[in-house]
Amino acid sequence: ASAGRGAGGSSEAKPASPNPGLRMVDAGDEVPRGIGHLRATPPVRKYARDHNIDLGSLKGTGTNGLITREDVVRAS
Amino acid sequence: VISPDGTRHPCPELDEWVGDIDVPALEKLYIDMACIRRLDAEGTALQRQGELGLWAPLLGQEAAQIGSGRALENDDFIFPSYREHGVAYCRGVNPHDLLRMWRGAAPSGWNPYEVNMANQQIVIGAQTLHAAGYAMGLKFDGSAAAAITYFGDGATSQGDVSEAMVFAASYQAPLVFFCQNNHWAISEPVARQTTGHIADRAAGFGLATWRVDGNDVLAVMAATRAALAHVRTGSGPAFIEAVTYRMGAHTTADDPTRYRDALELEEWAAKDPLDRVAAHLDSLGADLGELKKRSESAADELAAGLREAITTMPDPTVDDLFAHVYSHPHQGLEEQRENYSNYLAGFAVQGQGTK
Amino acid sequence: VISPDGTRHPCPELDEWVGDIDVPALEKLYIDMACIRRLDAEGTALQRQGELGLWAPLLGQEAAQIGSGRALENDDFIFPSYREHGVAYCRGVNPHDLLRMWRGAAPSGWNPYEVNMANQQIVIGAQTLHAAGYAMGLKFDGSAAAAITYFGDGATSQGDVSEAMVFAASYQAPLVFFCQNNHWAISEPVARQTTGHIADRAAGFGLATWRVDGNDVLAVMAATRAALAHVRTGSGPAFIEAVTYRMGAHTTADDPTRYRDALELEEWAAKDPLDRVAAHLDSLGADLGELKKRSESAADELAAGLREAITTMPDPTVDDLFAHVYSHPHQGLEEQRENYSNYLAGFAVQGQGTK
Amino acid sequence: MKTLTFSQALNTSLRSAMEHDSKVVLMGEDIGKLGGVFRITDGLQKDFGQHRVIDTPLAESGIVGTAIGLAFRGYRPVVEIQFDGFVYPAFDQIVSQLAKMHFRSRGNVKLPVTIRIPFGGGIGSPEHHSESPEAYFAHTAGLRVVSPSNPQDAYTMLQQAIADDDPVIFLEPKRRYHVRGEVDTDLVPDPGSLYNAQVVREGADLTLIAYGPLVKTAMDAAAAAQDEGIDIEVIDLRSIEPVDFVTLSASVRKTGRVVIAHEASKFGGIGAELAASLTERCFDHLDHAPVRVTGFDIPYPPSKLEHHHLPDLDRILDGVDRAMRRTGDLLGEEG
Amino acid sequence: MKTLTFSQALNTSLRSAMEHDSKVVLMGEDIGKLGGVFRITDGLQKDFGQHRVIDTPLAESGIVGTAIGLAFRGYRPVVEIQFDGFVYPAFDQIVSQLAKMHFRSRGNVKLPVTIRIPFGGGIGSPEHHSESPEAYFAHTAGLRVVSPSNPQDAYTMLQQAIADDDPVIFLEPKRRYHVRGEVDTDLVPDPGSLYNAQVVREGADLTLIAYGPLVKTAMDAAAAAQDEGIDIEVIDLRSIEPVDFVTLSASVRKTGRVVIAHEASKFGGIGAELAASLTERCFDHLDHAPVRVTGFDIPYPPSKLEHHHLPDLDRILDGVDRAMRRTGDLLGEEG
Numbered sequence A: 001a002s003a004g005r006g007a008g009g010s011s012e013a014k015p016a017s018p019n020p021g022l023r024m025v026d027a028g029d030e031v032p033r034g035i036g037h038l039r040a041t042p043p044v045r046k047y048a049r050d051h052n053i054d055l056g057s058l059k060g061t062g063t064n065g066l067i068t069r070e071d072v073v074r075a076s
Numbered sequence B, C: 001v002i003s004p005d006g007t008r009h010p011c012p013e014l015d016e017w018v019g020d021i022d023v024p025a026l027e028k029l030y031i032d033m034a035c036i037r038r039l040d041a042e043g044t045a046l047q048r049q050g051e052l053g054l055w056a057p058l059l060g061q062e063a064a065q066i067g068s069g070r071a072l073e074n075d076d077f078i079f080p081s082y083r084e085h086g087v088a089y090c091r092g093v094n095p096h097d098l099l100r101m102w103r104g105a106a107p108s109g110w111n112p113y114e115v116n117m118a119n120q121q122i123v124i125g126a127q128t129l130h131a132a133g134y135a136m137g138l139k140f141d142g143s144a145a146a147a148i149t150y151f152g153d154g155a156t157s158q159g160d161v162s163e164a165m166v167f168a169a170s171y172q173a174p175l176v177f178f179c180q181n182n183h184w185a186i187s188e189p190v191a192r193q194t195t196g197h198i199a200d201r202a203a204g205f206g207l208a209t210w211r212v213d214g215n216d217v218l219a220v221m222a223a224t225r226a227a228l229a230h231v232r233t234g235s236g237p238a239f240i241e242a243v244t245y246r247m248g249a250h251t252t253a254d255d256p257t258r259y260r261d262a263l264e265l266e267e268w269a270a271k272d273p274l275d276r277v278a279a280h281l282d283s284l285g286a287d288l289g290e291l292k293k294r295s296e297s298a299a300d301e302l303a304a305g306l307r308e309a310i311t312t313m314p315d316p317t318v319d320d321l322f323a324h325v326y327s328h329p330h331q332g333l334e335e336q337r338e339n340y341s342n343y344l345a346g347f348a349v350q351g352q353g354t355k
Numbered sequence D, E: 001m002k003t004l005t006f007s008q009a010l011n012t013s014l015r016s017a018m019e020h021d022s023k024v025v026l027m028g029e030d031i032g033k034l035g036g037v038f039r040i041t042d043g044l045q046k047d048f049g050q051h052r053v054i055d056t057p058l059a060e061s062g063i064v065g066t067a068i069g070l071a072f073r074g075y076r077p078v079v080e081i082q083f084d085g086f087v088y089p090a091f092d093q094i095v096s097q098l099a100k101m102h103f104r105s106r107g108n109v110k111l112p113v114t115i116r117i118p119f120g121g122g123i124g125s126p127e128h129h130s131e132s133p134e135a136y137f138a139h140t141a142g143l144r145v146v147s148p149s150n151p152q153d154a155y156t157m158l159q160q161a162i163a164d165d166d167p168v169i170f171l172e173p174k175r176r177y178h179v180r181g182e183v184d185t186d187l188v189p190d191p192g193s194l195y196n197a198q199v200v201r202e203g204a205d206l207t208l209i210a211y212g213p214l215v216k217t218a219m220d221a222a223a224a225a226q227d228e229g230i231d232i233e234v235i236d237l238r239s240i241e242p243v244d245f246v247t248l249s250a251s252v253r254k255t256g257r258v259v260i261a262h263e264a265s266k267f268g269g270i271g272a273e274l275a276a277s278l279t280e281r282c283f284d285h286l287d288h289a290p291v292r293v294t295g296f297d298i299p300y301p302p303s304k305l306e307h308h309h310l311p312d313l314d315r316i317l318d319g320v321d322r323a324m325r326r327t328g329d330l331l332g333e334e335g
């Protein structure tokens, strides 16, 4: 098993490892998946996030498949 | 002045500077040397016990450090390297402050302005320029004080040390360069740094120079007093080469058996700076037994202080991480400090203590 | 050896090294000096005419440069500063290569390996370490060649120059330090850099030293030959202080009237390196008129070559901007080169010519 | 209000600092009789003497090292490094000593040393005379790094730098030394304002950030872009370390586009930090990646090529076009 | 295949380079009899003699300057700087001479000098023994800067660096010296591969970039994150200058998220360049601004505080959470 979060530092040379910490994020939280392969600018991504729209469900109409704000607006 | 066997030889050039050192004064110097030898032994022991991260032993260099340290006036300012625990001891630096840096608890020990001694300098030779600048300031101020800087034989190769001599000479600044030629720069013998005497190099820069037996506390004291007197007259900087020997390891991280001969060590053991003073005092009829008792009890006290300091020294806190990077607030750093304390608080909140 | 008035004085230490310099040989040295004086005048003139960006005059230092330059063997390697046009001339550097850097057309002039002379060095003192390393290499190779490095009085303050002496001495490397003490470092008199003689400083580092009249071409040649012979024996580096004078400005960007006395200039004008050789040749019965004619025509030829070089020197191109940063392709830089040429092409397309 | 050149403003500023505080001393090569190769200290040695205006031996490590020593002694040294390319011999003293002494001494030793460096290119000089070393210093904790772009700031910021108890690297855009401007020598600025960026031109479409030598070029570019209908906000960074991200971020959130210009090489230059930090701070507002218009990743070229190397109006406008997505992105954006 | 420690791999690599090319010489303080303070040159002087393994005077500018001279003479010097913090006295020789000589001489003079620097923290040392100076060198045109993270790379990359005709700054993560690993000493790598980054763990959700000392920490963090369902791709940068953006960009385009970790201070560190360049190259693919997890903008702290300063598993995971938008962004992101 891998070293868990807070299981200690990464430096073997360290005399004493810091006190173990704890997750700041609940391990049960749903993890967003990598969606980098989709093309969209940050404001458009934010707009989609704010409106709960899954960018993966859209087809970009901009240059090289860029998802534009209009694409998101159309879907919402 | 005092040979290894304890006999005193006349030396017109130096004798006049230590005419005042009578038996009680010499006894005090002996006690000083015994104390810093103990201080040094404690440093090494504390490192072995894991209480210090590192220690740079001064064993063998007691005469060089006490002889020069005790020649200084209070308002003379010292720019040391990392091995001058003995000089710091002369300055009255307290045990806490002596050990703090070596423990890894702080970047440095004492407040330089409280003891007129800059913090330890690890970058070889860098402090000599600070000393030259400080001495220029003394000169501009018309002050009667002098500056002194300590460095090793290896340091003489550094450009900074040569430049410090250039500046000090150019402005005729009241600065004494005090070179402890302890024959080694870690594993390199002094011959790697120079083909001749170190003191001769300084003469080429126009400095008044002294080359003395660095294991002879009186010779060192005399030369330092003479050099200080010289620089105080405004006739330019001076240079002392105190020829001594590093009896111990370079630091507690070093293993000198890899590079140096046991014979050489033996040879120098016979020139011990304390033994010769004891022998000389003996020849003068001093009560050696009593002296050793006194010096032991002084050393015991010092050692107890060091141990106490170590056990009571608080660990540094996260605040110390961000403090003093600048003398007034810095926007970017404030942000980092706050972010990091929020981050740490995240651990604490969930009940498992701080990082 | 030759006084300012042209009389020759016996100097046992130096004479033996120039016993072979008969009248024709001395005439050649005179012509050399006349040529580089002309070279220098052309440099200044070309700068005034906007053909060069900058020029560092050597006026007054002809004897120092020819005397030493002509003492070298072909396979001796030279590490100069920026003022050694005369030494480069001795090396047969062609006019193109002499001027290229000063014109701002390239970062440097010649191919160092074609003339056994490194490119000009602007960072004061840096080249002395390269020379020390090169000389260490000569020693390791068992080569019979030597290295020589040129620098000024001001340079002696730089840590690098001191370190170069330390290294050269430590390895007993075949290196001659050639200091042209021309009394000034831009506006600072040599007294700012040292309280004594520069040569004495070198002695302190364990170097064999010569301090010679730098305006006496024979003395300089003798000292350089002696120093070269010394270093070739493997007995360590040597140092020559050639005491001369910078008759011109520091560079064409400098105005020396702001900081130095006309009187001093006059004094040194009386010690001119060419005049004294002419006077001496005269006293030996040489045909001065003929000599001046020969030297003038040699100088004319050199000057014509320089002018021709300037008019035919191509401007550097964008390719030169990115070439030679590395010795083999570098991904990031290739991208920048391509981007920039696309960018430039954008202008061309629009009929606006290249940038 | 007086009309002064940039260099006169610096000279006047030094004079005034020296008059107000007898602990202010100047150090450097040729700064005495000559007044420095750029004449910034002209006349000061005559008026304040050799112990206040100190011609030093030719050794930069020595200059900075002794300045540290003088500061130890209570002085407030203002060091002149003759040219940017000659600061490197002093690098150890600056980075390991000057920058770290306050931290090392746990606040006990303050080193109010100002290091003035005429920096940057464009004056047709040979090698080592046109360097832009700001990134080295800005990356070094313990230093503050500023650069004025006009005579008024030259005057004011130098006063503030000298008064600051921390070491300050003061970068003077040497190719701007001759420009003239109005200078109010009575201005008493808030000390903290030394570290503020300044919006020198308001605009809505794009934020253009420059400092020192390129602020003028940036303003020219903005004027040219206006003709094409692009409304550029120009920010004079002024302080390179610390960076006034409050001012910068506000602008970038407004415009959504940013172009950063500097003479220094691109790789690891200040532009990288600005771009990275502004991306961190304003990500959701950005319509395009921050664009950097900089010197190439080459040693400073010979003077006949420097106009290629130095960002000029055209290259900045090219960067603007990319940020506005009016032209394609550079090569490498697929690599 | 042998099992060697990182330092044994370096030692073996030096030995092999010296056997293959008689022009390879080693220079440095205490590298002879002592074998260097880290024993990297252990036994080499005994076997190759004092002219091949050269104990130098105590002067770093001198060491690098004479190495340049030896390279001028046809040697291929490998310089050891005893500790990272002691490279600064040599800065001028590195930046103004070593880096620029090939350009200055228009390609006539090659300086195949390798400067080995044990770098980084985590070994409980006092001041000046834990510096991360890579950004200074990477910003300097003319230098190449690499850092191995494991014994095999230590062996191979050092061979390649020595064989390279350009000067190479070779950064050895000193706190990894003792780790063991399999080393194939017969491996004949493509010379160009010295400058390739390596995907050391594939993943879909986020790209984590590290080099030298932190690659192991990054791998540990990725393993920990996997337990929480985050699939991290880890890239060992290996070459800090040039950067292999082909490999990096491909990963970031795939994952849309990037975290960069290094020990050096954040402001102006390599992380800034990576973040800025990756934003330029992958802008439309990014789901969050690149996140940097780095040392603070402070001088390296005393050893009892260094665990705070050095990015560890927890701090990297914290950065991952931010990049994944699982926790809020840092302060300042509104400032």
Ligand SMILES: Cc1ncc(C[n+]2csc(CCOP(=O)(O)OP(=O)(O)O)c2C)c(N)n1
Binding pocket: B083, B122, B123, B124, B151, B152, B153, B154, B155, B156, B182, B184, B185, B186, B246, B250, E029, E058, E060, E082, E086, E089
């Ligand atoms: C600039 C620099 N280079 C290298 C080192 C590593 N180092 C620490 S002590 C030392 C030897 C110093 O020898 P010396 O000057 O004779 O002083 P000693 O240790 O003998 O007192 C070396 C090389 C350093 N601290 N600083």
Ligand SMILES: Cc1ncc(C[n+]2csc(CCOP(=O)(O)OP(=O)(O)O)c2C)c(N)n1
Binding pocket: C083, C122, C123, C124, C151, C152, C153, C154, C155, C156, C182, C184, C185, C186, C246, C250, D029, D058, D060, D082, D086, D089
């Ligand atoms: C490291 C460095 N600092 C400063 C300068 C600026 N500078 C150029 S020449 C010069 C004076 C040099 O004097 P000197 O060594 O006597 O040589 P000279 O010019 O007289 O031949 C100075 C200060 C420089 N080129 N390099």
Ligand SMILES: [Mg+2]
Binding pocket: B152, B153, B154, B180, B181, B182, B183, B184, B185, B186
């Ligand atoms: Mg020593």
Ligand SMILES: [Mg+2]
Binding pocket: B159, B160, C159, C160, D061, D089, E061, E089
């Ligand atoms: Mg130096």
Ligand SMILES: [Mg+2]
Binding pocket: C152, C153, C154, C180, C181, C182, C183, C184, C185, C186
């Ligand atoms: Mg001169």
